[in-house]
Amino acid sequence: MGYGDVEMIDANGIRKDGRKAGDVRPISIELGVVPVADGSCRMRWGTNDVIAAIYGPMEAHPRKIQRQDRAVLDVRYNMAPFSTSDRIRPGFNRRSREISKVTAEALESVVMLELYPRSKIRVEIEIICAEAGTRCVGLTAASVALAHAGIPMTDLVVSVASGKINDVVVCDLNKAEDNYGEADLPMGVLPNTGELVFLQMDGDLSPEEFQEAWDYNMNAAMVIHEYCVEALKTGRYPQ
Amino acid sequence: MSIPLVPQLLRSHLRELADNDQRLDSRAQFEGRDVEIEVGILANAEGSARVRMGDTIVLAGVKFQTMTPYPDRPNEGGLMCMAEVRPVSGRQHEAGPPSAESIELSRVVDRGIRESGCIDTSDLCIIPGEKAWQVILDLFAVSDDGNLFDAFALAGITALRNAIIPQEKFELGEDRPLVVSKTPIMCSYQRVGGRFIFDANGREELGGDERIHITLGDNNHVHSLQKGLKGAFTAAEFEELMEEARKKGDELRNMVHALEGVN
């Protein structure tokens, strides 16, 4: 991989930002950050800062997108121009399109769409500040915002990624680690059943490393789920 | 932007309120909503601000790029101002290419800042004729409950006044603050129920008529004006608005100055 000379994790298994291999970055969640929306959530995760807002259910138009038997989720993942180190030009973007699609499909697995035929529910995910793992933050924030909007759903979706640096598998890569990362495995987990609704991977992992990354994600998802539930019950996490 | 229905009852009620010198949220005619400004909130922007006025919330972020100076101005850099009203900020805002409304918004805010001369473009020159800084101010609406104009202008100038030119990142020496010598402030007025009011909220905008945007710089110099939407106003009305804008402008300018050095 050619990055072996950059020391990202020390002999005691402590990462540059002080975390152990299985730890996630600090997370805070706040509800109602878009007062005009039907539901909203701001999730700060490391230096990621993401806003998710929900509008609807409303009549789906144009009519050709209507489904007679269920609602459609209109998910838009977007990175604000100032969210990254190099400015992003607004407009069409293949990466955003793909993430929007897989996010929509992950959420469709939990939202009880059949209750709202011919409707659409708008899910707006705006990355205000990006570090690494924005798709995971976006998906998790969107599921919390949907719950906040009172949209019926069978579970939340909690998403987190693990990866590999210096041949060591670690959970929730930050920006510096992501730059030197040798693999990335983002997953979207249903915390109450342990099922997966979102899965991507790129890089190079041995079967053992893959299992380790998988287990880190599963454990981290359970921890993050508790934060989300706390936020839904009290309006924010931490208090 | 889908065009929302204007309930006739709202218009007649706004008229009744105006006749009794009242507003929907009990404000006085020229009273703004409480303003909250936060600076330095975006880790990846070289300058940033968040402005909240009631349920209207906007962000501004400043980024720097290098550019080739225009041939007729070889010693000057540039300023670009872009406002985006994405669908996150309201039910009525739909996805798609920028609407005429958001382009107007962007250009009116841009003119106010540019024409005030608050940024000395010759200070942005790196190598004459070859390389200069381009300052890009991106304005982003989080929640639209009316009067995005003033919120954008306020967030924009605050972000610029707290911006750092990232010279180290481009290997051009040490980082230095962007020099912003003036503080242009926009005040917007809309005719609601027959009279002009300051800082219309979403429902007042919905049931209102023409609006006037006034940008005043230091020493009350006028830098940009814009009249929008259908309607006609008199010289006497405009005179009164200018007077109000001068008062309000000083108040907001002091607020921006008080934040300096916080970042």
Place this chain on the structure above:
Amino acid sequence: MKGVLVARLDNMTEKKNAAGPQDKQRVTRLVAPGEDLGDLEGHELGHGVIAIDGRIRATKNGRMNVNGNIVSIEPRRTAYVPRPGDLVIGYVEGCTNNIWFVDIGAPFNAILPMSLGPSKADFGGTRSVIDIGEAILCRVQEVEETHSSVVTMKGMGLRKIRSGAVENIDPHLLGRLIGKQGKALRQLKEESECRVIVGDNGRLWIDGDFNGTLEVRNRLRSLTAEAKAVTLGGVA
């Protein structure tokens, strides 16, 4: 004060309370979607819960109530979904020769056919009876499975709204506005000396003296602000 319609709404509230389980076991707790609420056996499912593999699971964010053997969730936020019999305030958004399309704050516009309109009009004369942008007080007559609904203006007190103001509050705050046995609402009406008609879709028609209207609006605003503060404070 013609209070016929309002009285009906108040009665609805009363009925709801009358069925209350004062003498039965009552459990309350805050839940998030997906949360396991226990074994299905011996329980019936109410609003906001589903049964999966013999277990009860929450589908909404809110407060779980167990009334006798019925498990339900009182959602913290909810969109308005029309039900037959609902009294609603709508805005006419469009019309054809014999139908009005009415925005009632639901996902879909309701239909008001001319036969259910306020007065007889010639074919093609819909706009002369109710124009686009005008507000009406109407009742939901019928809701299809796909959530399209039909509203009617045939009924006592149903009419075009010509004066006063229409305000919105979140539908889930209606209970708090009306109060136990309609007490809070009655008090508000007495104090403000205004006619206040509460639509089930969270729209209120306030009609009366100008200062009274302002009073009612201030009450609505403080109610909304309170609800927000309470949510953030973690009480409910």
